[in-house]
Amino acid sequence: MEKISLLVTLIATIAGFMDIPEKADAKAKLAEAFEGEFTDDEFDQAVALFEEQQKQAAIVAEIGKLNPADKAHYTNGKNPKPHAGVLGERLGFSISAKERDAAFAVFLKENPPAEAPPVKAETGMVTGEDVLRNMRKQGKRI
Known part of the structure; x- marks a missing residue:
């Protein structure tokens, strides 16, 4: 898993500094830099983890833009949560309740409610x- 984490970091760095339109391009650049010291499966795991992290970061950021008092944005109940459908519409991709819950937990950790x-x-x-x-x-x- 340590190798996967390193690959995720490298993919994030490459994505941040270079315009790489295709996964194959990123894979080729990493393979060149590391002389093939990772398998295709390790690379695919790292890409999937990187994409998951990027998706969660986008959801967390969008939660911050929602109005908790707007019933169209948040569910009703004792512990209201952002509507996964609203987040998905605003971001342009589908979001499961599980993904929403994980992102909301991160959002609350980063933005604790005032006492x-x-x-x-x-x-x-x-x-x-x-x-x-x-x-x-x-x-x-x-």
């Missing part, structure tokens, strides 16, 4: 001052 200010026990209310104090405590500049 809600504590409700005052004596009044049961949250004031604007409470919100500002809580935001400052989280390190937000106000």
Whole structure:
């Protein structure tokens, strides 16, 4: 698996610095650089993993563009999630619920929801001052 990870990194680097329209071109360049020290199967695994990572990165980025308050973008329920169909329409490729869930988990890890200010026990209310104090405590500049 270490060799596959290295190949993924190399494919990503080549894709980032060179215009390689075909997988065969990337494979040829890597084979030339490494004098054939990987098998066709290892290369195919690395390409599939690279494409999976690229797809997930695109889904994560698109989730960030959705409006969580828009019911057309997010599911209803206790733990709303982005609609896989909406993401797919916006990105131009189909997205399974499993892919959406994995990307949403990454998105939430990278963008944790803000903590809600504590409700005052004596009044049961949250004031604007409470919100500002809580935001400052989280390190937000106000």
